Amino acid sequence: MVPVTIRDVARASGVHVSTVSRTFSAPHLVNPETRDRVLASAEELGYRPNRAARALITGRTHNLGLIVADIANPFFPPLIKAAESQARLRDYHVFIADTNEDPVVEAEVVQALAKQVDGILLCSPRMSNDLIEQSRRVVPLVVVNRMVDSIPSVVMDVGQGARRAMEHLVELGHRQIALLAGPRGSWTNREIRRAAAATARGAGANLQVIGPNQPNQTAGSAAAEQVRRAGVTAVLCYNDLLAFGLLDGLERLGVAVPTELSVVGIDDTLARFARPRLTTVATPAAAAGRAAVDMLLQHDDDRRTTAQVTLQTELVVRASTGPAPHRPAGPTGATAGYAVAGHLKE
Amino acid sequence: MVPVTIRDVARASGVHVSTVSRTFSAPHLVNPETRDRVLASAEELGYRPNRAARALITGRTHNLGLIVADIANPFFPPLIKAAESQARLRDYHVFIADTNEDPVVEAEVVQALAKQVDGILLCSPRMSNDLIEQSRRVVPLVVVNRMVDSIPSVVMDVGQGARRAMEHLVELGHRQIALLAGPRGSWTNREIRRAAAATARGAGANLQVIGPNQPNQTAGSAAAEQVRRAGVTAVLCYNDLLAFGLLDGLERLGVAVPTELSVVGIDDTLARFARPRLTTVATPAAAAGRAAVDMLLQHDDDRRTTAQVTLQTELVVRASTGPAPHRPAGPTGATAGYAVAGHLKE
């Protein structure tokens, strides 16, 4: 709490402050003996360079910003953890900010953090590309889960993942499929939708889009009724959270998974936790976090790079998908009578 | 990226830098008209005060540190989210750090962050009380999930929660109960253990402690065999993650929950996701995060407070607990033959 400064160390070791400074920021420029003496005093006094003061003159804060849509969404914690760990490995500290899926907050936070960081990881941004490019002029940016022209980015190939998921369903005989869509500003959502629609078209299947939805369990649960009425035999969900909620809602409605309806998630966060275990598309969130940090720090050195990294995704088949039933699980289908099961208590 | 400073604004609005400074840090001390002019120029130039520079002179960074044992542990995200949101509400930014359950990293991170923050939230610390008190001398601290003499803290009454859980089990007829313990340095773990032991003693039940365990799913899964051999009819777990893993392991071993074995979790993070749905002790993590931030910021003003806040917990009975069977689910019990079920594939 008593702040010990460079001056205290200088006094204690009988050298000028600039020598102490050098000892920490350019050790090779100082006589080994002097250095040892300084280091000893520093150690004894418990001196730690003040990074903020240093930043003022060097222009480098050694801080990073990490902006995510919702920390409580299980997709993010592994990404945050990996990014923070990678950053600390390189001696960077990281600011975290949660925007609550709000594009306005997002833009504000970027501005607020800009001066205090050397760069920002913008994860699953909900703001417009224009705004992102504008932000880019204020602070170095790496965008995760979105592709923006001229902005370095790390994305996961969810298009490919969605395609594999659709193919899997088609192979199982499904022809009437629903897509439980994600939130509005989401690039991932658009990718999934595009890929799913294309795959359906190519396979002679019909794709019904339900949404947009907030990517949480509640929304998934709430969509169950709509899904049942849609007359489909399979549902691809924007993420596991939505799929999980849907599973819950379906259980309440008495719709059996996968016998009456197949459900596929995306991101493989909650999939192992679900019963039946979710078939899902695994997305390498931790790897994305690490890659993004590396891009940010490297970009920091040699400027002018605008790399776009795409990480592979993988379909993981578990127990929530099965052969298409003869009739869809709708109110006019074989299972209409089960509606009363909705009154079962938890 | 082109940093606009207070001087640029001063020049643009034809006043001295100190007037610009006042406009932002003490608006009431400046003539409304001048203020408007300054504000206009600032707006136009996109000026934002540099907090680090400000901190250098005021001594207040307007940053907080948030140190947690494991971001990926579902207990923390809601706490982090709430803390960050509360902090930003008060115009504070927050650094996040993950210690990987390592007490050494914990201590290092406190030191590393100290100069850059006005205070640190130490969540579920694994380091010793001594070290915490030492850290306290370097930077204001609020400890979450631990009670340390003379250090402001926010804890949840897990002792009471464990007691209620044990009583619940005893009421269901269980007399041979296991406690699947948590990690070594955890205060929460000690509290649970103490309360569970006391309750067992008072009720004429026997409590077997299994552990310590890392608080993750893998450890829970791995403990299944040991639990089955323990000859108990019920298990109280340090957290939901461990309980979830245990459930998984038990399923593989063919032990039926709750008919053969009752399982109780703690923290209510994954409980709704489990099948059967976990009976658990709900802990108000988000409230704890908010409370801790408030204590830190308030303590910041009027010093010398050492408040200790205790938040209530609540037993939530779901489907993983039931009447005690006549024989425990051990190898010598009724279900020994189910061991072959361990070969079932996922």
Add this chain to the structure above:
DNA sequence: CTGAAAGCGCTAACAA
């Protein structure tokens, strides 16, 4: 290899 001096962006007395 080390010291002296200037200054990063900002605030805080003090004067005017």
Add this chain to the structure above:
DNA sequence: TTGTTAGCGCTTTCAG
């Protein structure tokens, strides 16, 4: 109400 001045803790020329 505003300007002047000094200086927060540190780095970085430039001399020596």
